Amino acid sequence: MLKFLSIACYISFYVLSSATLNAQDQGEDALYIKRIHNHVLTQGACYDWLTTMSNDIGGRLSGSANADAAVLFTKSILDTLGLDKVYLQDCMVPHWERGADERVSAIVKGKSPMNLDAAALGNSPAGNVSAPVIEVFSLEEVEKLGRENIEGKIVFYNRPMDPTQIRTFNAYGGAVDQRGNGPAVASRYGAVGTVVRSMTTKTDNVPHTGVTIFKKDKPIPAVAISTIHADWLSNALKNGPVDVNIKTNCQILPDKLSHNVIGEIKGSTYPEKIILVGGHLDSWDIGSGAHDDGAGCVHAMQVLHTMKALAYKPRHTLRVVLFMNEENGLGGATTYADTSNKSGEFHMAALESDAGGFTPRGFSVDGDKAIFAAKFKAMTKWLPLLEPFGLSLSKGGGGADINPLKSQQGVLIGFRPDSQRYFDFHHTAEDTIDAVNQRELELGAAAITSLIYLIDKHGL
């Protein structure tokens, strides 16, 4: 770029919506949102917190010692922020463990066995099975093939994520049934094991784990293999039969007591109306959960850090919730919503950051049909304040941990950062602090803080 500058001033072009704030509010709000950004970009602590969570604690699978350590660490940080209340909320979580020495290898007659890059899926049982592989591209295909073709086999789900989806989450949504339900369906028709193509559009040697759910079906060993090895296996099958050996050493231990971590500033005017901002503390075990969802946790913590630093007095109660067990059970989210509903709380808005620490692009908004249209319309009047920061509003899901709050008739909001690199790292050993850019993380925190500020100042 540019030898020198010739940097013409960046004048954003706004197509203004018809509903607008009055000029005074706009000016004040614009200044405050700029102050928020200045604070986070120069004095934000979120990147340091995430570095500790990633490097010193690491992967935080529900029920693990690391998950306990993350509870203590984040609570200790919230304790320093001068909040009105910081506490742990008990919740029970499943306790699945990967175990050591998992291994997947392919055997083509007359050749040496080939080791495949693999990772057991969460809820996979231990096992050591060898069987011929059958490649399929959907759950429906397994159902059609029926027991006569599936029994005794290892089912290999190999439908790729669609690379032409612009938002990668849509591509994920279009393929992840193979990982989530594929092993159960295969088991139902007599398969002895399942191999799933990793959930990424990248062609590389990195396996992506994630939860699978058996419910009433008999658990069978289930692993993800890298996309390079999925392509290899698919090609090998074109030339003749291939056997695969899956060796897993997973175990499901008794459910364990764990905790959501909660901190709040009491609202000065409407203490009974809650604005929640959160992420989930747990992660998968094979990386250090930096983007998923350490980033969301430190985003949420940064909101309160910045509000306190700017001496902002919220009119509504601002509550950070770091949920436990999003990845494999939603134990924390369910407990939180049950407790909240029982005590008659009202979450006017709940925002979850669970799509990584990338450059912010906006927010998706959800809510009960009875309130959604009016609330969404009210939010669009903030667009002129958000667009200079590259932020838009769209209709779409809030987040797995806040969805159970929908019945309270508040607004659910999902933070939407740029999605292009998310599935390079998601549920892999590569999801470490090295995958996170400090400025991108901070801009996310500033974007979230800005929206929370607008919600608090203007109500919703």
Added chain:
Amino acid sequence: MLKFLSIACYISFYVLSSATLNAQDQGEDALYIKRIHNHVLTQGACYDWLTTMSNDIGGRLSGSANADAAVLFTKSILDTLGLDKVYLQDCMVPHWERGADERVSAIVKGKSPMNLDAAALGNSPAGNVSAPVIEVFSLEEVEKLGRENIEGKIVFYNRPMDPTQIRTFNAYGGAVDQRGNGPAVASRYGAVGTVVRSMTTKTDNVPHTGVTIFKKDKPIPAVAISTIHADWLSNALKNGPVDVNIKTNCQILPDKLSHNVIGEIKGSTYPEKIILVGGHLDSWDIGSGAHDDGAGCVHAMQVLHTMKALAYKPRHTLRVVLFMNEENGLGGATTYADTSNKSGEFHMAALESDAGGFTPRGFSVDGDKAIFAAKFKAMTKWLPLLEPFGLSLSKGGGGADINPLKSQQGVLIGFRPDSQRYFDFHHTAEDTIDAVNQRELELGAAAITSLIYLIDKHGL
């Protein structure tokens, strides 16, 4: 993120501008833009081309053998695309060479010398100077301090890029005068050398080179040091005097013959109206110029690759220009514009990609005052077609290589990808293919191709 999906369909919220295309055009155009994206995301060649340019050719400083190799390589690719014309355009370029073993060290009395991460600036002469350091924060400060304080010293420019600028190019624009003109101003007041804080908001050990210009001032050794060492030096100076030794082995050789690389498809209806899309082939020597500006070159080449693959017949002449010598002289751009003006050409639109291979965010639009307002307004009617891909339009600079075409009264357009990571790599040894994400690069190429399609189809 998300245990399963609950991926609500992503419904973008558009605030439509009053000017809109008719419904039929919108439908056709939306389909075509989707086809463009599908092609680039599944059959695009830009990432492979960039890998070759980065890994097999490397840094392409004007006048170097690598720059010659890049000319041949990109021409050979254009030759395969079935264009109507592919040719080289001669241009003269400066030929500065870094030389080996440059070294910068700081000497604090009573301590061992400290090596600083450094890189000579383009146009720095060879030298071996040792002198006391004086820290300043602006060119004006040097002028105020005057010859009595500057003579015989090494001037250390240490004003950081402003991290609170949301678009990092604005922060760059606010600091880069220190690198571009700082050494000349220091020389004017008798300084014997210049040390400049690297142009980045990151705190790391990576020096960022770039051009400096002396014009009539006597050239003096000029280097950039890493931000970590800039902070170190600043702190050291708080405790007492520091001498710095700068040793550079640069040389300025005679100007050299080089080339712009040009390929075009003749327009079927308006062959005399040109739509140009380009980037610059040259780069700095210490990395491999992957983002700056290999990405821009392969973006431009991908436009024609995709148009040919989709059998699109442009109504206007589509021309790819890979400019030589953007970084230190604009030899290619000047020659191109002069030749074009002399032969009475009309560039209806010229688009440059020179801001990296990151996720596209939109385009900045520029043009002569006489035509700008009407043309910009005409382009805004395409916003509903661009916004689903996360693309916006703003007023702002086109690009250093296309600016000389402004007098032709066409529209100048700058491609605007996300800017957050650009100055982590810009002009450094880290600007390699590893810094480029394939999907982000491809989405940029698809965005550019889409806008070129709209300009060609609807005119401008």
